[in-house]
Amino acid sequence: MAIRPAVAPPEATVHTACPLDCPDACTLQVTVRGGRITTIDGTHENPVTGGYICAKVRRFDRRIYGDDRLHFPAVRIGAKGEGRFRRVTWNDAIDTIADRLGRVRDTHGGEAILPLSYGGSNGLLTQDANDATFFRRLGALRLARTVCAAPTGAANLGLYGKMPSVVYQDYLDARLIVVWGANPSASGIHLMPYLKQARANGATLVVIDPRATTVARQADHHLMIRPGTDVAVALAIHRHLFESGAADLAFLEAHTTGWEALRDRAQAWTFERAAEVSGLAAADIERVARLYASTSPAVVKCGWGLERNRNGGSAAAAVLALPAVGGKFGVRGGGYSMSNSASWSMANRWLTEPERETRVVNMNRIGRELTTPEQTPIQALFVYNCNPAVTLPDQQRVLAGLAREDLFTVVFDQVLTDTALFADVVLPATTFFEHYDTAKAYGAISMHLTRPVIEPVAESRPNADVFADLLARMDLAGDADATGELDQMLHVLGHLPGDSGQELGDRGVATPPWDGRPIQFVDVFPRTPDRKVALCPADLDREAPLGLYGFQPDPATEAWPLALISPATERTISSTLGELLPMPVRLEMHPDDASSRGIDDGDDVRVMNALGTMQCPVKITGLVRKGTVSFPKGAWRRHTANGLTSNALVPDTLTDLGGGACFNDARVEVARVDERRRRA
Numbered sequence: 301m302a303i304r305p306a307v308a309p310p311e312a313t314v315h316t317a318c319p320l321d322c323p324d325a326c327t328l329q330v331t332v333r334g335g336r337i338t339t340i341d342g343t344h345e346n347p348v349t350g351g352y353i354c355a356k357v358r359r360f361d362r363r364i365y366g367d368d369r370l371h372f373p374a375v376r377i378g379a380k381g382e383g384r385f386r387r388v389t390w391n392d393a394i395d396t397i398a399d400r401l402g403r404v405r406d407t408h409g410g411e412a413i414l415p416l417s418y419g420g421s422n423g424l425l426t427q428d429a430n431d432a433t434f435f436r437r438l439g440a441l442r443l444a445r446t447v448c449a450a451p452t453g454a455a456n457l458g459l460y461g462k463m464p465s466v467v468y469q470d471y472l473d474a475r476l477i478v479v480w481g482a483n484p485s486a487s488g489i490h491l492m493p494y495l496k497q498a499r500a501n502g503a504t505l506v507v508i509d510p511r512a513t514t515v516a517r518q519a520d521h522h523l524m525i526r527p528g529t530d531v532a533v534a535l536a537i538h539r540h541l542f543e544s545g546a547a548d549l550a551f552l553e554a555h556t557t558g559w560e561a562l563r564d565r566a567q568a569w570t571f572e573r574a575a576e577v578s579g580l581a582a583a584d585i586e587r588v589a590r591l592y593a594s595t596s597p598a599v600v601k602c603g604w605g606l607e608r609n610r611n612g613g614s615a616a617a618a619v620l621a622l623p624a625v626g627g628k629f630g631v632r633g634g635g636y637s638m639s640n641s642a643s644w645s646m647a648n649r650w651l652t653e654p655e656r657e658t659r660v661v662n663m664n665r666i667g668r669e670l671t672t673p674e675q676t677p678i679q680a681l682f683v684y685n686c687n688p689a690v691t692l693p694d695q696q697r698v699l700a701g702l703a704r705e706d707l708f709t710v711v712f713d714q715v716l717t718d719t720a721l722f723a724d725v726v727l728p729a730t731t732f733f734e735h736y737d738t739a740k741a742y743g744a745i746s747m748h749l750t751r752p753v754i755e756p757v758a759e760s761r762p763n764a765d766v767f768a769d770l771l772a773r774m775d776l777a778g779d780a781d782a783t784g785e786l787d788q789m790l791h792v793l794g795h796l797p798g799d800s801g802q803e804l805g806d807r808g809v810a811t812p813p814w815d816g817r818p819i820q821f822v823d824v825f826p827r828t829p830d831r832k833v834a835l836c837p838a839d840l841d842r843e844a845p846l847g848l849y850g851f852q853p854d855p856a857t858e859a860w861p862l863a864l865i866s867p868a869t870e871r872t873i874s875s876t877l878g879e880l881l882p883m884p885v886r887l888e889m890h891p892d893d894a895s896s897r898g899i900d901d902g903d904d905v906r907v908m909n910a911l912g913t914m915q916c917p918v919k920i921t922g923l924v925r926k927g928t929v930s931f932p933k934g935a936w937r938r939h940t941a942n943g944l945t946s947n948a949l950v951p952d953t954l955t956d957l958g959g960g961a962c963f964n965d966a967r968v969e970v971a972r973v974d975e976r977r978r979r980a
């Protein structure tokens with residue numbers, strides 16, 4: 301698989317890889333007939349793919365050729381949000397953008413321009429390449445990309461310097477597997493066969509989740525925890541390890557700092573107290589603590605579900621600290637898994653333009669930034685690789701910001717998203733079947749080349765080309781810049797560590813560091829300055845409002861007693877592919893919560909709190925814990941009766957560490973839509 305030719309012949313089977321925001325980075329085999337994609341399937345080049353892929357990507361042709369696909373650049377002719385546009389040429393669209401951004405910069409300064417993107421579905425070429433060069437040279441605001449993995453990332457960085465994680469293949473060696481706040485049955489499906497095989501080999505599986513997900517139903521022990529209380533449960537396990545003599549003091553002395561502080565802070569968390577806070581039975585927590593103390597190799601897989609609340613950073617830190625205290629490192633199948641995204645140590649070396657010290661905007665507070673600006677008001681918004689109208693907290697405020705008539709908004713996307721409806725200029729983007737990219741797994745440690753399989757649909761174009769055009773049109777281009785997409789791809793490949801760029805270009809797959817299966821504390825060590833695990837790092841301790849491992853009580857009130865969570869589902873990747881999600885989307889609710897409110901299965905309900913209301917039908921199910929309701933992440937506005945999704949109920953408060961989003965910290969009440977309203 302050499303990087304050229306750019307596009308497959310009209311009849312061919314082409315190998316590529318999936319760069320969507322999923323831990324697995326599947327390698328793909330795509331059949332093309334008459335220049336159109338006919339089938340998409342998995343291969344074995346990425347060993348975890350195992351020849352199969354998820355249903356979303358298997359039917360990705362429905363996005364590529366679907367009704368919601370953007371075909372041409374267009375400018376707004378209706379009101380903001382109305383979605384009436386007039387087709388224009390690329391030349392005119394780029395001129396309009398260059399003209400408006402230039403005027404905003406000259407009148408208000410670069411800090412009146414906000415680039416809004418998240419690495420949602422993107423590899424090394426479609427984000428932080430020409431786009432970053434462009435916005436840096438414009439002197440635009442900087443974006444803190446905190447919507448995901450900010451608290452877990454801060455914890456993993458603070459404790460371990462993001463040491464590479466235990467990979468899926470090594471779960472087969474574990475005797476105990478704890479899946480904590482993760483749902484691989486939907487959001488990293490290639491872990492599932494390893495869990496099944498590990499259990500067949502005799503391993504015990506523990507799942508800690510407020511919902512009985514598929515993986516939880518396969519577990520030997522499922523702790524159906526109250527959202528936001530993981531730190532209490534993890535500390536109770538730490539307390540048990542120290543009290544029972546199971547803590548590995550020799551390891552703690554030799555390889556960690558700050559363990560006494562962790563021990564002291566865990567002291568208050570008896571099983572009973574943790575049980576009270578978390579809604580679990582003390583005996584169930586104790587059983588898991590005893591299992592963890594007595595079983596090796598033991599691996600803890602920390603997910604992202606537990607981070608999205610006010611205690612999320614401390615929760616992740618307490619969970620990640622378990623293998624250090626329990627003495628679980630140094631054997632295959634022992635230790636922890638968090639994200640492996642940092643395991644290649646790439647540091648964006650291909651970006652030569654220095655970052656400027658402009659103001660940093662936290663993307664979780666975009667609604668506030670756009671509507672009640674404290675500093676230079678944002679006059680221009682450039683959205684790409686992101687769908688803020690439905691993916692960010694405090695949705696009504698975000699929508700109010702997007703509706704500002706004076707805000708010049710560009711939305712560059714593959715489909716007409718809810719955000720694109722608010723654009724002044726809409727630009728059509730290629731999908732990963734039409735452009736180059738890299739697919740870097742963050743579950744396994746593997747990296748693959750994503751390459752164009754078909755010609756771009758209609759007039760869609762890759763990010764690299766469009767930002768190169770904008771650089772040129774605004775007289776911001778430098779002589780050494782990569783111009784077109786292929787040029788940029790070769791430039792990025794040329795800056796990858798070791799031979800990996802060459803390998804990706806030649807073979808489409810790079811050799812992972814440590815053969816891709818490092819054993820923690822044998823092959824890899826903490827990347828902290830002293831190579832020790834920092835169990836109570838000073839910066840994290842300062843940042844967390846109650847100090848690291850502090851517990852901020854549940855925000856539930858009498859008026860808003862239910863916890864609303866919004867986890868990933870198998871049908872979308874965040875809001876990507878949401879255009880294909882069947883309607884309507886339902887709120888999952890426990891039978892007891894429903895009956896105490898007189899709600900029947902299928903009833904239309906209002907889900908409400910002080911921030912807003914969402915109206916949708918209910919699905920009554922024992923698969924969600926009592927006191928918690930669940931609505932799918934990634935739903936579009938069309939999926940509810942009133943055009944607002946769960947994010948209309950999510951506060952824009954930030955997590956204790958990392959400035960992360962509190963998606964699972966919404967507290968709500970649910971009521972049946974009354975008959976009169978229903979007829980209206």
Ligand SMILES: Nc1nc2c(c(=O)[nH]1)N[C@H]1C(S)=C(S)[C@@H](COP(=O)(O)OP(=O)(O)OC[C@H]3O[C@@H](n4cnc5c(=O)[nH]c(N)nc54)[C@H](O)[C@@H]3O)O[C@H]1N2
Binds near residue numbers: 449487605867
């Ligand atoms: N199919 C699919 N795959 C995806 C995605 C997708 O949207 N769809 N998204 C991708 C992205 S962007 C990410 S970040 C990852 C996310 O992957 P995951 O780590 O699986 O994250 P979530 O789906 O947010 O939540 C995981 C589980 O945490 C539970 N949970 C919620 N709150 C709490 C809590 O307070 N404590 C505990 N212990 N559990 C809690 C939820 O019920 C859920 O089952 O998946 C990626 N993969």
Ligand SMILES: Nc1nc2c(c(=O)[nH]1)N[C@H]1C(S)=C(S)[C@@H](COP(=O)(O)OP(=O)(O)OC[C@H]3O[C@@H](n4cnc5c(=O)[nH]c(N)nc54)[C@H](O)[C@@H]3O)O[C@H]1N2
Binds near residue numbers: 449687715933
């Ligand atoms: N309620 C709730 N909300 C959540 C979460 C939650 O758990 N609950 N989870 C959060 C998480 S984990 C994440 S990661 C965020 C993700 O939120 P976003 O960053 O908004 O990600 P997506 O929803 O995937 O939207 C990405 C958009 O980029 C477009 N796109 C993809 N590739 C390209 C490209 O090459 N070029 C251009 N120009 N566009 C492209 C896609 O079509 C899509 O519309 O959502 C968050 N939102």
Ligand code: SF4
Binds near residue numbers: 318319322356489
């Ligand atoms: S979304 Fe995940 S499971 Fe689906 S093809 Fe892509 S990498 Fe594989």
Ligand SMILES: [Mo]
Binds near residue numbers: 447448
């Ligand atoms: Mo995410």
